[in-house]
Amino acid sequence: MKKVSLKDIAESLGVSKALVSLVLNGKGDERGINKQTQERVRVKAKELNYVPNQYARGLRVGRTNTIGVIVPDVSNVFYGKLCKAIEQDAYAKGYNLIISNTYEDVQKEKKLITDLINRNIDGLILASSFDDKNELKGLKDNNVPLVLVDRVFDDLDVDAVSVSNIEGAEKAIEFLYKKGVKNPVCFSISPVYISSIAERVKGYLNAVTDKSKAKLFQIPHDNIDRAVHNALIEVRKGDYDGIFCANNNIAKSILKNASNTQDSINDIKIISFDDIEIFDLVNPKISSIAQPINEIGLKAIELLLGQIKNKEGHLVQKQVLETSLIER
Amino acid sequence: MKKVSLKDIAESLGVSKALVSLVLNGKGDERGINKQTQERVRVKAKELNYVPNQYARGLRVGRTNTIGVIVPDVSNVFYGKLCKAIEQDAYAKGYNLIISNTYEDVQKEKKLITDLINRNIDGLILASSFDDKNELKGLKDNNVPLVLVDRVFDDLDVDAVSVSNIEGAEKAIEFLYKKGVKNPVCFSISPVYISSIAERVKGYLNAVTDKSKAKLFQIPHDNIDRAVHNALIEVRKGDYDGIFCANNNIAKSILKNASNTQDSINDIKIISFDDIEIFDLVNPKISSIAQPINEIGLKAIELLLGQIKNKEGHLVQKQVLETSLIER
DNA sequence: CTGAAAGCGCTTACAG
DNA sequence: CTGAAAGCGCTTACAG
Numbered sequence: 268m269k270k271v272s273l274k275d276i277a278e279s280l281g282v283s284k285a286l287v288s289l290v291l292n293g294k295g296d297e298r299g300i301n302k303q304t305q306e307r308v309r310v311k312a313k314e315l316n317y318v319p320n321q322y323a324r325g326l327r328v329g330r331t332n333t334i335g336v337i338v339p340d341v342s343n344v345f346y347g348k349l350c351k352a353i354e355q356d357a358y359a360k361g362y363n364l365i366i367s368n369t370y371e372d373v374q375k376e377k378k379l380i381t382d383l384i385n386r387n388i389d390g391l392i393l394a395s396s397f398d399d400k401n402e403l404k405g406l407k408d409n410n411v412p413l414v415l416v417d418r419v420f421d422d423l424d425v426d427a428v429s430v431s432n433i434e435g436a437e438k439a440i441e442f443l444y445k446k447g448v449k450n451p452v453c454f455s456i457s458p459v460y461i462s463s464i465a466e467r468v469k470g471y472l473n474a475v476t477d478k479s480k481a482k483l484f485q486i487p488h489d490n491i492d493r494a495v496h497n498a499l500i501e502v503r504k505g506d507y508d509g510i511f512c513a514n515n516n517i518a519k520s521i522l523k524n525a526s527n528t529q530d531s532i533n534d535i536k537i538i539s540f541d542d543i544e545i546f547d548l549v550n551p552k553i554s555s556i557a558q559p560i561n562e563i564g565l566k567a568i569e570l571l572l573g574q575i576k577n578k579e580g581h582l583v584q585k586q587v588l589e590t591s592l593i594e595r
Numbered sequence: 596m597k598k599v600s601l602k603d604i605a606e607s608l609g610v611s612k613a614l615v616s617l618v619l620n621g622k623g624d625e626r627g628i629n630k631q632t633q634e635r636v637r638v639k640a641k642e643l644n645y646v647p648n649q650y651a652r653g654l655r656v657g658r659t660n661t662i663g664v665i666v667p668d669v670s671n672v673f674y675g676k677l678c679k680a681i682e683q684d685a686y687a688k689g690y691n692l693i694i695s696n697t698y699e700d701v702q703k704e705k706k707l708i709t710d711l712i713n714r715n716i717d718g719l720i721l722a723s724s725f726d727d728k729n730e731l732k733g734l735k736d737n738n739v740p741l742v743l744v745d746r747v748f749d750d751l752d753v754d755a756v757s758v759s760n761i762e763g764a765e766k767a768i769e770f771l772y773k774k775g776v777k778n779p780v781c782f783s784i785s786p787v788y789i790s791s792i793a794e795r796v797k798g799y800l801n802a803v804t805d806k807s808k809a810k811l812f813q814i815p816h817d818n819i820d821r822a823v824h825n826a827l828i829e830v831r832k833g834d835y836d837g838i839f840c841a842n843n844n845i846a847k848s849i850l851k852n853a854s855n856t857q858d859s860i861n862d863i864k865i866i867s868f869d870d871i872e873i874f875d876l877v878n879p880k881i882s883s884i885a886q887p888i889n890e891i892g893l894k895a896i897e898l899l900l901g902q903i904k905n906k907e908g909h910l911v912q913k914q915v916l917e918t919s920l921i922e923r
Numbered sequence: 924c925t926g927a928a929a930g931c932g933c934t935t936a937c938a939g
Numbered sequence: 940c941t942g943a944a945a946g947c948g949c950t951t952a953c954a955g
Contacts, residue, residue, distance in 0.1 A: 282925075282926085283925065283926045283927075284926090285925080285926065285927080285928095286924090286925060286926075289925095298924080298925090299924060299925095300924065300925075301924065301925090304924085304925090323931090325931090326930095326931045326932065326933085327930080327931050328931085329931080
């Protein structure tokens, strides 16, 4: 029942635990340990099916080669892909990931952060749902390397990777105008204080030519379909002919609603932030503002490892990547 | 820089580490520790921003309240939802999750399992990509509580939760016939040895009335679109008028291909295993065989906790849940 | 070339 | 009501 430890190997071979540890960590040659002894250790370790206890190791060396990732919801395609990008790169670099979802629950996010710190993660990549940047103070106090992604706090002195949401939204609205739309509305999503969403709304407001006609619908993230349903009714009542969706969940909900109500929505031009495959499969196809998801993930890892490996000398960086318009 | 430990609290209060540990673990009353002392400890712990080191704790008590979850790919909606169900239930019961993806890579799966064992997880929920059940021997040797989900090994003496894939596939084919389809084909997906997929293919073959007309296309999981493209050409060449998709990725690829080639596919009746929201948003809508994802997750946790809490007395259970036909 | 010992931070019998 | 001590499994100076 009991797991095999260094001691078991050492005793069965008549050597010390220290020697076994050294050999198994590849420091045998460096320390000039007899080749044959090394081989005997390795053979025995395999024979006994030895797996080192990471808790003991982590306790001793203070590193765990583990990176925490907290996102709102991996089942949202954007975060799913982001996690995939992060995971594959981190994995290649010898790190493991602990991925967790907050589902926009601030209390859960707090608890998750504490949990991860307790687990002695080497660093954290965070797409936060916090409305208050002070919630992140605990992380700084604990000196945990941190990179914010997607959702950032401008006035916080922390590494961050995001996209130019304002410009992206402006591009979207300009595209609608180019396609003949006269009065575009914006379907935003709660929580309103999320930086990426707030910026997209700002971009919309910037780009609308007739400000008096600007119209914003707030869709609560936890009751999207119903709110979109009502918003669509409003849209039909007014003389609106274009919709800018602040994220992919809203666009999906529009499609769902239209499908349920047999509303063709062919007369409304729709564009959405985030490019997801559905947009290619529906009729009419939906244009989008695509984010460079892989680059976001790679950059986040790069910044995080920079902090981990160079704790004092690291300079805070705020990366803002460009979006691209996918016309359909 | 240094993290706060029990010792720091103890010293600053002039009490022992043991007392602090007891109080912070809620055993103060039980052990009859002075209420005021308890309060002082808690206040000081908060003041110093103390977080217990889980590695030290895990090392000492041998439990970690952490469950490992390994799936092929969380960005596949089925697994994404499954993880969500598992996570929410586990979280409510005081467990944390470490979720990892194999992307059908057997080597990665082996490494992940070893990693998780090293982390002293209390148990593992696994949707395995292994073709050989012997790969799981290491887990049994290490006595790690294990529950297989979705993909199971019939002849392995391990807890498992799956659905009746054969009957589900049969229902799908019967539905196609009912809708007037004469010659349904099956788009299966690699790896072929995955139990759930193999069973769905079996169900297809069972239900096809004219066995001489049965036609199976093998779609490799890592090159779906191209293979589906070619398969669709074959379908058009023959007199096939119905397609049974072994999973949702295949159905999505059919939609994508049809969209790209401007093929309306209105004359082909399609049904897919797994019910995903896209099926409601496209034209024509796609019928499906839905799996009870939440129940799978809850049952998996239930079985796992059964093993964890009653290591010796636990009886191996193989749960097979029912699917349901979603007609569209 | 190898071993003995200390210590990471915690919990838990044991003692008083 | 509280403390001293052992020990979980590992790594790393230090000594020889």
